[in-house]
Amino acid sequence: MRYISTRGQAPVRDFAGVLLAGLAEDGGLFVPEAWPVVTPADWRSLRGLPYPRLAARVLQRFVGDSIPFDTLCAICAEAYAKFDHPAIVPLVQLETGLFVQELFHGPTLAFKDMAMQVLGRLFDHILRTRDARVTIVGATSGDTGSAALEACAGRDRIDIVILHPHERTSAVQRRQMTTVTASNVANIAVEGTFDDCQDMVKAMFADAPFREEMRLSAVNSINWARIAAQVPYYVAAALALGAPDREVAFAVPTGNFGNVLAAWAARRMGLPVARLIVGSNRNDILARFLESNDMSIATVEPSLSPSMDIQVSSNFERVLFELLDRDPVATTETMRGFRQTGRMAVPEAVWKRARAVFHGFRLDDPGTEAEIRRLHAATGYLADPHTAIGVAAARARPPAQPVATVAMATAHPAKFPEAIARATGLHPALPPRLAGLFEREERFTVLPNDLSAVQAQVRALVGRNRG
Numbered sequence: 001m002r003y004i005s006t007r008g009q010a011p012v013r014d015f016a017g018v019l020l021a022g023l024a025e026d027g028g029l030f031v032p033e034a035w036p037v038v039t040p041a042d043w044r045s046l047r048g049l050p051y052p053r054l055a056a057r058v059l060q061r062f063v064g065d066s067i068p069f070d071t072l073c074a075i076c077a078e079a080y081a082k083f084d085h086p087a088i089v090p091l092v093q094l095e096t097g098l099f100v101q102e103l104f105h106g107p108t109l110a111f112k113d114m115a116m117q118v119l120g121r122l123f124d125h126i127l128r129t130r131d132a133r134v135t136i137v138g139a140t141s142g143d144t145g146s147a148a149l150e151a152c153a154g155r156d157r158i159d160i161v162i163l164h165p166h167e168r169t170s171a172v173q174r175r176q177m178t179t180v181t182a183s184n185v186a187n188i189a190v191e192g193t194f195d196d197c198q199d200m201v202k203a204m205f206a207d208a209p210f211r212e213e214m215r216l217s218a219v220n221s222i223n224w225a226r227i228a229a230q231v232p233y234y235v236a237a238a239l240a241l242g243a244p245d246r247e248v249a250f251a252v253p254t255g256n257f258g259n260v261l262a263a264w265a266a267r268r269m270g271l272p273v274a275r276l277i278v279g280s281n282r283n284d285i286l287a288r289f290l291e292s293n294d295m296s297i298a299t300v301e302p303s304l305s306p307s308m309d310i311q312v313s314s315n316f317e318r319v320l321f322e323l324l325d326r327d328p329v330a331t332t333e334t335m336r337g338f339r340q341t342g343r344m345a346v347p348e349a350v351w352k353r354a355r356a357v358f359h360g361f362r363l364d365d366p367g368t369e370a371e372i373r374r375l376h377a378a379t380g381y382l383a384d385p386h387t388a389i390g391v392a393a394a395r396a397r398p399p400a401q402p403v404a405t406v407a408m409a410t411a412h413p414a415k416f417p418e419a420i421a422r423a424t425g426l427h428p429a430l431p432p433r434l435a436g437l438f439e440r441e442e443r444f445t446v447l448p449n450d451l452s453a454v455q456a457q458v459r460a461l462v463g464r465n466r467g
């Protein structure tokens with residue numbers, strides 16, 4: 001299995017190379033050179049498998065011969081062993097034709113664990129076989145950071161530095177990061193937005209000497225391995241609802257476009273997915289794009305669903321590349337123009353192709369609270385604000401044919417107690433694994449939105465640990 005960059009100027013790599021590199025050297029994102037094709041018989045052969053086994057089988061399509069299948073099975077078994085639900089990714093029916101798939105039963109209570117628990121172990125395996133080490137840098141609007149830290153803390157071939165926007169994450173989200181105190185971990189609170197943090201990570205990768213010296217690697221959703229590890233739960237949901245003989249639709253609360261891209265990838269591999277509904281909060285650049293071909297950057301506004309407070313959805317570049325018939329020159333030009341002008345010029349025909357699959361949906365904070373309340377009153381189900389947007393999106397944009405729609409439940413309601421309390425009067429308890437979170441000591445450094453200050457901090461951590 002080989003991977004190319006969306007911008008066409010980076011060397012072709014195998015899965016292990018893509019995992020370690022994260023972002024391609026030309027600023028593009030890695031995508032499979034050719035998409036794996038899965039036949040209906042292949043899909044059927046996955047029916048009824050325990051989730052870790054199914055995940056290994058689907059992942060194998062992307063891993064190729066980078067990792068032996070037995071090792072991959074062991075990695076998946078271990079990754080999901082600590083999850084709090086025997087089904088790992090249970091489907092819950094809310095009403096006729098409407099389901100949620102709960103992706104939050106991992107150690108940090110958000111869907112990022114689904115991929116990150118696999119990724120930490122993939123890194124371990126590959127670094128050991130190569131006798132190498134890496135420095136992982138990542139930007140997070142909340143959940144990626146804690147999931148990455150949980151997956152990497154204490155692993156002796158990895159240093160990890162996570163940037164989060166100062167005072168723009170929930171208290172639970174921040175504490176899940178800043179109370180991880182392993183010696184290979186540093187948390188930096190940047191005085192800026194999530195997009196500033198993400199730009200900073202990109203700038204560190206673009207600084208070739210720094211990248212080389214630190215052996216930088218990324219685990220945010222630009223890393224292809226993250227996307228690959230998110231494909232299996234779409235497969236599991238679709239199979240449970242009758243695929244490959246029946247179509248399904250997915251509604252995905254979206255920020256950086258990684259989760260919904262995994263659904264798109266499953267569709268591209270032949271899973272019968274009728275449509276993908278992209279849920280947004282008031283930061284609605286994707287909804288505006290899908291509604292009226294208006295992909296223009298506005299300022300990021302904090303919302304009840306902070307993991308979706310994003311204007312530039314990095315992973316969109318991967319879909320853009322496909323929509324542009326995999327033309328790296330056109331992709332590069334479109335992304336450059338977007339950077340320079342804050343507006344993406346997408347030809348009408350290309351936009352229409354996007355609309356054939358993706359549908360946009362937006363819900364502001366009052367609407368999100370109302371949906372949490374409505375859903376709880378109607379069904380007894382408690383949804384966190386991100387999940388509530390997914391459920392509302394699924395209800396607002398039902399497919400024309402009767403097709404089951406699955407809303408992705410991306411976070412546990414206890415991660416967002418204030419919103420739940422305001423909407424329902426209930427105070428969801430933190431699950432036992434997070435008990436004591438508010439008593440633990442926090443450790444993080446607040447830095448200005450300044451590249452050299454952040455680079456100095458990364459150097460300090462790495463210098464200490466490489467000794």
Ligand SMILES: *Cc1c(COP(=O)(O)O)cnc(C)c1O
Pocket residue numbers: 110111112143144221253254255256257258259260307308386410411
């Ligand atoms: C990360 C996250 C999202 C957004 O997912 P993307 O892959 O970035 O689109 C939605 N909800 C929650 C709870 C998240 O943690």
